[in-house]
Amino acid sequence: MTAAGSQARIGRIGLYALLIWTCLFFSIPLLVVIATSLKTSDEVRAFSIFSLPASPSLAAWVKAWFSACTGLNCGGVHVGFLNSVRILIPSVALSVFAGSVTGYALSQWRVRGANIIMLALLLGAFIPYQVILYPLVKIFSTVGFYSTLPCIIAVHVLFGLPVMSLLFRNFYAGLPEELVKAARIDGAGFWRIFVWVMLPLSVNILIVATILQTTGIWNDYLLGLIFAGRENMPMTVQLNAISTTSTGIIEYNVNTAAALLTALPPLIIYFVSGRYFVRGITAGAVKG
Amino acid sequence: MPVGRSIAVLWRDQLAATGAGVARAARPYRARSLMAKLVLAPTVLVMLICFYGSAFWTVYISMTRSFLLPAYAFAGGEQYVRLFHTPRWRVAYGNMFLFGVLDIMGTLFLGTLLAVLLDRRVRFEGVFRTFLLYPLAISFIVTGLTWQWVLSPTIGLQHFVRGLGWNGFVFDWIARPDRAIYTLVLAGIWHQSGLIMAIMLAGLRGVDREIWRAIRVEGIPAWRAYLHIILPMLRPLMVTCVVLIAIAVVKSYDLVVAMTNGGPGFSSDLPGKFVVDFEFERANIGQASAAATVMLGSVLAIVAPYLYFELARKNR
Numbered sequence: 001m002t003a004a005g006s007q008a009r010i011g012r013i014g015l016y017a018l019l020i021w022t023c024l025f026f027s028i029p030l031l032v033v034i035a036t037s038l039k040t041s042d043e044v045r046a047f048s049i050f051s052l053p054a055s056p057s058l059a060a061w062v063k064a065w066f067s068a069c070t071g072l073n074c075g076g077v078h079v080g081f082l083n084s085v086r087i088l089i090p091s092v093a094l095s096v097f098a099g100s101v102t103g104y105a106l107s108q109w110r111v112r113g114a115n116i117i118m119l120a121l122l123l124g125a126f127i128p129y130q131v132i133l134y135p136l137v138k139i140f141s142t143v144g145f146y147s148t149l150p151c152i153i154a155v156h157v158l159f160g161l162p163v164m165s166l167l168f169r170n171f172y173a174g175l176p177e178e179l180v181k182a183a184r185i186d187g188a189g190f191w192r193i194f195v196w197v198m199l200p201l202s203v204n205i206l207i208v209a210t211i212l213q214t215t216g217i218w219n220d221y222l223l224g225l226i227f228a229g230r231e232n233m234p235m236t237v238q239l240n241a242i243s244t245t246s247t248g249i250i251e252y253n254v255n256t257a258a259a260l261l262t263a264l265p266p267l268i269i270y271f272v273s274g275r276y277f278v279r280g281i282t283a284g285a286v287k288g
Numbered sequence: 289m290p291v292g293r294s295i296a297v298l299w300r301d302q303l304a305a306t307g308a309g310v311a312r313a314a315r316p317y318r319a320r321s322l323m324a325k326l327v328l329a330p331t332v333l334v335m336l337i338c339f340y341g342s343a344f345w346t347v348y349i350s351m352t353r354s355f356l357l358p359a360y361a362f363a364g365g366e367q368y369v370r371l372f373h374t375p376r377w378r379v380a381y382g383n384m385f386l387f388g389v390l391d392i393m394g395t396l397f398l399g400t401l402l403a404v405l406l407d408r409r410v411r412f413e414g415v416f417r418t419f420l421l422y423p424l425a426i427s428f429i430v431t432g433l434t435w436q437w438v439l440s441p442t443i444g445l446q447h448f449v450r451g452l453g454w455n456g457f458v459f460d461w462i463a464r465p466d467r468a469i470y471t472l473v474l475a476g477i478w479h480q481s482g483l484i485m486a487i488m489l490a491g492l493r494g495v496d497r498e499i500w501r502a503i504r505v506e507g508i509p510a511w512r513a514y515l516h517i518i519l520p521m522l523r524p525l526m527v528t529c530v531v532l533i534a535i536a537v538v539k540s541y542d543l544v545v546a547m548t549n550g551g552p553g554f555s556s557d558l559p560g561k562f563v564v565d566f567e568f569e570r571a572n573i574g575q576a577s578a579a580a581t582v583m584l585g586s587v588l589a590i591v592a593p594y595l596y597f598e599l600a601r602k603n604r
Contacts, residue, residue: 011510019405022398023419026478029434030422036437048448049437102331109324117332124339126591128539130563131580134573135342158338161331177318190323219427221542226568236429240546243433252443255433263430270425271418278421278486 037061037257044252060253064261068254070241077258080238084218086149087234091156092213098157099164099209100202104194106165107172108180118169125162129222137226147229155227156217164209171205172198204276211273212280215266235262343584350581354574367578377579380550380557383469384586387476387558388537394477395533396526399484404514406485407492421482428479432546435475436462465555468548472556475547480536484529491525492518524601531594538586559583 036049038056066076073079106114136155140146175198183193199206224234233241239262243255270277353363371377402420406413423431438444441460449457461467495518503513519526541560544550550557550565559579567576 015405015408015410019402019410019416022402023416026419026423026482029431029438029478032438033434044443048445048451049443050445050448051451098331101327105321105324105327108318109321110318111320111324111328117328117335120335120340121331123591124335126535126587127339127343128560128580128583128587130539130541130560130567131346131584132339132342133564134567134576134580135345136338139338139342158334161334162339165331180318184319190321190327215425219429221427221429221545222564226564236427236542240429240433243546244549252437256437259430259433263426266425266427267422270422277425 033256033260036252037064037260039253041249041251041253049252049256060251060257061261063251064254064257068242068258069245070238071245077235077238077242077261080233080235081261083228083232083238084235087152087156087224087228087232088214088217091153091160091217092210094153095157095160095164095213096206096209098161100168100199100206101194102161102165103168103170104172104198105190106169108175108177108193108198109190118166121162121165125166129159133222133226140227147227149228149232152224152228152232152234155223156213156220159223160213160216164213167209167212168202168205171202175201207273207276208280211269211276215269215277215280218266346577347581347584349573350577352574354577356571356573358573367574368582371575371578371582374575376554376557377559377562377575379554380559380562380579381582383557384538384559387469387472387540388534390470390473391476391480391537392530392533394473395480395484396529398477398481399529400488400519400526402481402485403488403492404519406489408510420485423479424482426479428540428542429546431475431479432543432548435471435478436547439471439474462548463552465552468552468556472544472547475543476537476540479543480533484533487525487529488522491522495521524598527594531590534590535587538583538590559586 032049035052036044037060038053038058040057040059043051043054064076065078067074068076105111106118111117136158137146140151140154145151179197179201180193183197188196219236220234221236221240224232224237228234228237239258242258348360349358350367351364352359352361353366372381406416410416426434439459439462441447441458441463446457446459449459462471499517499521500513503517508517539560540558541564544556544558544561548556550561559582563576563580563583566572566579
């Protein structure tokens with residue numbers, strides 16, 4: 001074998017070694033959390049969270065789901081799970097709908113100031129939540145539905161508007177304009193063209209938008225904390241409250257199980273949807 | 289459509305569309321519609337009131353003597369003077385830069401390196417990608433809690449290594465006021481590198497085949513080709529990556545809340561947490577608004593030059 005050949009070979013081995021090491025670094029936290037959630041409380045204390053469970057059991061998962069405590073409330077994370085689902089479904093449906101209609105109106109119809117609206121949406125996506133949280137609380141209090149389910153849903157739709165609108169606007173702007181022209185000649189109006197011409201072409205972008213909003217809203221913490229109210233506390237807020245409770249003995253196995261349960265829905269979406277997920281995440285990277 | 293293209297779509301097209309030359313390039317055949325205006329009216333209203341109106345309100349309140357409740361008499365920069373004399377804010381503000389610089393460097397380096405490795409026609413690329421991208425699906429709350437457990441001196445890494453027999457092993461950064469902020473960097477890099485990898489990999493895959501052919505003809509080793517030819521070509525994309533991470537740093541909140549809760553003391557505090565604490569726990573609207581305005585200014589300081597140069601590049 002030539003010197004260059006063996007050098008290339010060493011390079012290849014180094015390349016794979018580096019990749020495998022990085023993958024290990026990336027997966028260690030997940031493996032540690034899974035292992036801990038399968039242990040008993042005593043086992044976590046006696047050894048470290050890095051050791052494998054002696055006799056794996058799902059007891060901690062059951063406890064996390066049905067009876068983990070937040071202060072004096074011991075209802076388990078299934079309460080937060082149900083709240084998150086109740087917040088998620090209308091928020092995603094409404095924000096995807098609002099984004100697609102806004103994007104369609106901006107790209108396919110002649111509207112004066114469309115460019116200014118787009119610039120306003122683009123810059124709006126950069127504004128940190130912290131800058132507008134307090135005024136929004138005031139606005140919602142004035143209207144009289146602060147700290148309710150409709151409030152947190154409205155807030156999610158609101159904060160989703162810039163990225164959703166631009167995502168759809170850019171997609172629709174790439175469609176050939178003959179489509180709308182032809183439909184108009186046939187006498188179709190704004191909504192008919194949207195439903196019969198645009199939506200059938202939008203399957204991919206609808207999937208991307210739905211995944212982006214689903215993972216984003218499920219993983220949200222700050223908005224849920226401020227706007228949802230105690231009754232509708234989403235899963236992330238409940239998880240953090242459970243895990244940072246400082247009274248009594250900390251049950252790491254229960255806390256890790258609760259964390260895994262919280263992480264599971266977006267992880268499942270990620271593993272099922274693959275490329276769509278990555279597209280959504282990269283498009284939404286400005287959010288927050 | 290390749291992975292990561294959407295970011296190019298969102299940013300570049302947007303910039304192009306809002307750039308100078310667009311108005312005339314707009315589609316001449318598009319029809320007017322009353323319904324389109326009606327549909328856009330709520331969007332415009334929401335943007336005006338909830339985003340820009342609210343932001344303006346916060347900026348104005350930061351220039352008043354508001355404390356528990358908003359007050360509207362103009363008081364100039366008083367809140368800012370007090371803010372920058374507040375030790376906790378100085379720590380939080382300094383941490384933003386420390387965390388930001390290390391996080392950007394680490395994430396960009398690791399993300400780009402991984403993209404280059406995967407670009408070398410690796411077997412099982414899909415498996416590697418799955419491992420490297422899954423943190424993106426996990427919330428910052430779960431990320432922060434997980435790393436808090438892993439790095440905890442009493443149950444995590446230190447405990448583990450001592451259990452192996454190395455009794456003197458110490459790794460207690462997360463519990464040390466002078467080191468806790470670095471553990472946040474670790475978690476940040478873990479969470480964000482996959483995103484940069486995906487964006488950079490899309491860029492690498494878009495490089496013209498002719499260039500690679502020329503590189504092979506010249507006999508340039510692959511690592512030199514990346515370092516001196518390919519990556520410099522992708523500089524605009526790298527700038528986009530830096531901007532993305534930098535904005536995320538300014539906005540970061542959940543991660544620090546879950547991982548250190550700003551502690552020990554307030555040694556790992558960040559502006560995002562400072563604002564929320566002062567607004568909703570300490571009920572000091574004036575200080576919170578001033579701090580929030582500094583956050584807004586920081587984002588603008590990152591975005592404005594970026595947009596400006598991108599537009600200039602587009603119009604060239």
